[in-house]
Amino acid sequence: MTSSSPGPALRVRVPGVSPSVRDFLVTEAGSAVFLLAATVLALVWANVAADSYEAFWTTAAGIHVGSWSLDLDLEHWVNDAAMAMFFAVVGLEISREVTRGELRDRRTVAVPALGALGGVLVPVLIYLAFTAGTDAAHGWGVVMSTDTAFLVGILALFGPACPDRLRLFLLTLAIVDDIVAITAMAVFYSESVSLTALGLAALCVVAMLVLRWLRVWQLLPYVVVGVLLWLAVQASGVHPTLAGVLVGLLVPASVPRREHVEAVTGYAGDLVQETTAEREHLAELAARAAVPTSDRLQRMLHPWSAYVVVPLFGLANAGITLDGDVLADAARSRLSIGVAVALVLGNAVGISGAATIAIRAGLGELPGRVRYGHLLGGAVLAGIGFTISLFIAQLAFDDPHQLAEVKIGILAGSLVAAVLGSILLRWLGERLPLCSPGADGPPPSLPPLPWGVQV
Template sequence: MAMPGPPLRVRVPVVSPSVRDFLATEAGSAVVLLAATVVALVWANSPWSDAYATFWSTDAGAHVGRWALELDLRDWVNDAAMAVFFAVVGLEIAREVSHGELRERRTVAVPALGALGGLLVPVLIYLAFTLGTGDEHGWGTVMSTDTAFLVGILALFGPACPDRLRLFLLTLAIVDDIGAITVMAVVYSDHVSAPALAVAAALVLAMLVLRWLRVWQVTPYVVCGVLLWLAVHASGVHATLAGVLVGLLVPASLPRREHVEAVPGYAGDLVDDTTAEREHLAELAARAAVPTGDRLQRMLHPWSAYVVVPLFGLANAGVGLSGDALTDAFGSRLTIGVAVALVVGNAVGITGAATLAIRLGLGDLPGRVRYGHLLGGAVLAGIGFTISLFVAQLAFDDPEQLGRAKIGILTGSLVAAVLGSVLLRWLGDRLPLCSPASDGPPPGLPPLPWRAPA
């Protein structure tokens, strides 16, 4: 009788808990964002459509002596609230670069070069459609992937066990966002005020000094961030850039070992004598043992995902879809250029650039991700909803041009979502992303655990 062999161990790539939390929040945000988008479209095409435009054009602000800050409600969402969204993006970038998936060259090379292809090819396609029409300046509209919709649709319709594919696409979306934010700050800002920029630079320097002093409390960075937003807003550069800078400048590195080792001592003191003072000291010790950026992201990310982004969709997705509007839009090279650039540009650009990176030996696809998954994810990355609408607001002053661009964004994003979902679901049945054991153990062996023992 044959002796049984050693226990079979399956090593499955495990995504870190922090990334899992981020992905779960983004997936939930996609549902709320979709609902807000539907409400905006219904409202803008209902008998109360005038109320939609009037409501978001309502002025609101604050006055202190001769100083005043006044914006309409849509600008409060686009300029102020969206700064929180971009701060979360910056925090996620900083964390992944510091001690996440972006710290290793081979891990980041393929999605980064894929993102570069997903930036350049859509722009070239858009310019090919709009050359000579006067709409060329809107090329930044097709440069970004909507992370919330991307992750949310992947969670709902993607293949089983898609963690490594999610992480690959999240890395791609982060690099993609860096490019889009840079273009937004450089290309779509005008009437720049040098004194206000000097104040903003001084505040950035102050945050760098806080980092150098190893200040771990969140409050000083938040105060500097609010002042930085005011300075950037006054400078003429789009104020959401302040959110990105805050996210990148808040410390994301792991705490010093002595801070972590001090926590049990303070916790033990609290167990010995449960006074308010010892509770406060234990709380401070615990906070010092967690990266400042992680704590700030935990505070901001739910607000960004479930309040800010849906509000943005509600304020900006309302576009008239009457027969005349649709006829005009789909007869426009602007609308067709945006839609084709989002779907075809991302599919070709991301797949082609990522494949080139693999062929050149610069990196590898993670886990059991295959070229088919790469293609499906690239199509899904054509969902350019949030930042595409955001850039369109900056690029087009004419309401008719803006309406055509929005219809192109909605059309391209919808086609990319449906086509990408179908492709990934079909591929998921043929190219499983789970471990080999998840397809079923060999006859006579017990079921294998999802995670290998330590």
């Protein structure tokens, strides 16, 4: 979609924030479109040709090298291997924000961080209230996390004008939320552990720490150790996506030394004087050394994670047969209702309540022109618990009937949260504008990116 094309464009304008955060938001917003399309396709496929859907995702595929082999079906290649890339991107974003981003300032992070904790605890308590005394109670982790891609995408499509500070506030909240959810996933939803394999994983972590200590800036060593770490964690019984998180957190995110930055000018000048392949190579290496390693890895992984891995995950996991009997059972199921209510009401009450307590206690404040009403609208929207919710559901439930009920609850709760949050934020945006006073309309946008996404 070009700027002259009719119809609304998906705009993500974030003036006054770092280009890296802006790029992250743009990619997440575009990812939401692909994820939504994949979810709809999965539902149609599963209801039109259920046998075909099941047969495809249970197709075995493996890697064999001599006597060593790794055999998984296609669904587990997506959930266990490809999703490690998604969690690596989450870890990279957390590391960057803690090192030099929004999470450095205690007062900036206090309100969304405490809001995130409220958005974890209250939904879990509501879920446990609905499932108390049943074997479904162990699935409490399903309602813990907010889907960042859908959250940012909905804000871009249907949110109020100029929601930049609100978007960053909710992004910070989602990052803290992800930290808690990933920790719970690793601790409570792992299978029996192999200490030998876990020891090998620990050696890989040490190797990555040594690379950091040696100030290695090349990507290849971290990628090689990361792959070995994934294999070790996969063999250990702990869910292998944890390896992705560890890679994201351990790859250096600090700003390179000044001499590395200054060297770029010298090598670039040499290239201008004589354009040889050798000088081009040296200038390229100097430029790479001047950019944080985590930024370069995230730039490489994030588009693949957003536009390929996450939609594939939705396609592999959102396929539910929605016939009359299934829907009738879900409508009466404490499990389905508990998941939906926990996502919508739990996040609305938990996030807005905990954030309000943090503000009243003087621990922090809402950014810019964000008001309590926007906080409530954003809290409702944070009830979209799609990707990690489905992911934890796959780990927590072995019974196909229970898993179907949980998925219906996730889809229903996420849909209600998206609609109610969008309506509330749009209505509030008209009465409590987020744009700066005296601004002559929205800031100019840069040229549009593919799929109508504009920065």
